[in-house]
Amino acid sequence: MPAALPPELYYLSNFRTALVWVAGRYADLLTAEEQTFIAAFQQLPWQSQALLVRMIMRRGSHFRLSKLDYPEIGDCLVAAQPALELGWLSADALLATPEIADLLRKDELLAHLPLANKRVAQKKAGLVEQLLTQDLPPQSFARWCPALDDRLLSLLVGELCDRLRLMFFGNLAQDWSEFVLADLGIFRYEAVDISPQSRGFQSRQDVDDYLYVRGLRVRFEEGDAVETIVPALLAFSSSNPYLCSRQSRLLFQIAQHEEKRGELESALTLYQRSTHGQARWRQIRVLESLNRYTEAYEQASSFSQQPGSDEERQRLERALTRLGRKLGRPVPKQPKVTSESRLELALAVPERGGVEIAVRNHLHSDDAPVHYLENTLLCSLFGLLCWEAIFAPLPGAFFHPFHTGPVDLYSPEFYPRRHLLFEQCLARLEQPDYPQRMLQRYREKNGIQSPFIVWALLDEALLQMALHCIPAQHLRACFSRMLQDLKANRAGMPDLIQFYPQQQRYRMIEVKGPGDRLQDNQKRWLAFAAQHGIAVDVCYVSWLAP
Known part of the structure; x- marks a missing residue:
């Protein structure tokens, strides 16, 4: 077995890495069957390893040999032999009617299966319904289609590999393709x-x-x-x-x-x-x-x-x-309703884009640019400032190297467990160099997966503008509110933000089209903004007659 694999076998290299990770971290939890699989897999010819991984990464457990076409592996039937001998693959698995129907094209159903009514115009689903009514017994692929020049390989270690995948990722929502995306540089992780x-x-x-x-x-x-x-x-x-x-x-x-x-x-x-x-x-x-x-x-x-x-x-x-x-019980005193700052606009119906884009374009100027960012700007700034608290290696927070964020991100324990770390991050806002430090963080981490930062919407010029115009006390207040309930409070922020760099100030704008009204989470953000002196206008738009 080669110590290093050629680039086209990236998927095998990644699977080997996962097996080593699981064997090293979960040795005390593995069953004898799982331990045997890991040890025996390492002894297989690399072509057999590669074929198994290809099959493990695909949907289902039954594969026609004609569909297993991988130039880097070569003859897949030859590659399959060691796994067949180990009982990890089968060449004669019994297939129920739905399984064989799923493997065959419509023309193959008509040619090889016992259909009483072989109307070519009938859809495949109708042909399958015919088969199901016959209550046919399970058979091997060769018995179902003796005249078809093809063979079947069935994966018998799928559930075992799912358990290994579970131990690696900590869940079964993620699959082995995560490795592929990371290997190809599509996703980068902290x-x-x-x-x-x-x-x-x-x-x-x-x-x-x-x-x-x-x-x-x-x-x-x-x-x-x-x-x-x-x-x-x-x-x-x-x-x-x-x-x-x-x-x-x-x-x-x-x-x-x-x-x-x-x-x-x-x-x-x-x-x-x-x-x-x-x-x-x-x-x-x-x-x-x-x-x-x-x-x-x-x-x-x-x-x-x-x-x-x-x-x-x-x-x-x-x-x-x-x-x-x-x-007839006491009614709680209603909290004082925050009076909103209204902005009313009558605009022409835009040829493209929604009402937010229409308002953005109307209000935008070179001296006071407007950006349509909704929740992404404040969340991104929070992610930059608090990066090390978010990615702190606490027990149970990260199971493997491919996490976008900690597993407990939205649990009630997330903030209490990291309270001191977040306080240290927020305290940086009291230092005059925090904009430079956040800009440096942006340059260091740009593109790395984060649960808060939308890199595609946050360029360096926008970041500098935001840090110049938004006061540190506003950032701290917003970030502290987010930490009270991350899942709920990271949403509901106003649609637009307008910067006034010459005056070093800004305002946020919530846009409402005809018939639209404020949602509860938006009302909560407006009340918070009023409490902390954050300028927010609610812009009500009506359309001009054409």
Whole structure:
């Protein structure tokens, strides 16, 4: 086996790297079967390794030999022999009717399978329906199509490799193509010093538990009856916070499904068992729908003592007002509504682009440029200033070298775990050289994947303009608010920003077209901006008659 592989075998090189990573970090968790696979794979001829990886990276487990055409490998049947001998591939796997139909073209279905009605004009789906009605037994590819000059190779180690992929990535949402994108330079990732404690799974039970919860999710998404899924999900328990968060998210999604189909008692039970950030106020909504107003009021009063986010606070205030009026209870004092600074424009309907582009073009000038950036500018500035806090190598934050951001980014523990690190980052805004330091960070990290920075929209000139015009106290206030609830507060920011470099000031502009109105998260940002002296105009647009 060559120590180094030619460039066209990048996928094999990457797979080898993953196996070494898993073997080194999870040696104590691997089953005997997994250990045997890793050791035996390394002893295969490189052509056999390459063919296996090609098949592992493709969808499905059955492959016609005629479709396995890889010039760098050569004769794929020869390359397959060692894996066939090991039982990792099969040449005579039994195929059910849907499987053989998926492998054949329409003309091949007509030529090789027992169809009573072989109308050429009929679509392939109709032909498959004919086959399904015959209740044919599973057969090998050769038995299904004895006259077809082709062979079949079936991958038998797909599930095993999925488990290895799970241990490497910490999830099954990512696949081996992540390696390809990184290798080709399409994606670049921050180099995080990942500690042994940062692996996604601390025990074999964690691996099995992930697969168990994922299996329940797949069953739910495929339409299995909720009644067959929920008891198992409620009975699940784990000491791994990552797995508990996955359980909680699935409980919330099933609760939403139950609420939509009118199964309110079931939905209420599931919301009560979920720790999802929206589960508490949704409990109130379901209790109201059940006409259990007193219980809803008491629950909302309890939750409002310590709301989990600005969104929850806003929703609880509204619920208490509604319920208080129905029950004759005290109605909470309504917070003072922030009077918005209005800007009204009558514009010609643009030939292209939306209302935001029309307003941008109307207000833009060389001395006061306007940019359509929505949430991306402040988020990008936050990502630059707080880079090392975001990518801090804390236990459980990064499982592998291909993370865009930490695994716990949107968990309630994200900020508390890094509180001191973020305070150090924000304190830099008190130093006069913070613009230069952020500009240097931009140059060092440009293009590296980040959960906050949109590199395509942030060039150096825009960055310099923003740092010149936006005061440090405004940046600190905005970033502190974002950290209170990253998932919710990174959205809802005004559409446009206009810079006045000569006066070293700026304003933000929320654009509303005809019939549009402010959303709740936008109202929360407007109230925050008013509190901190950030200039924001709400621009209401009407269209001129043609």
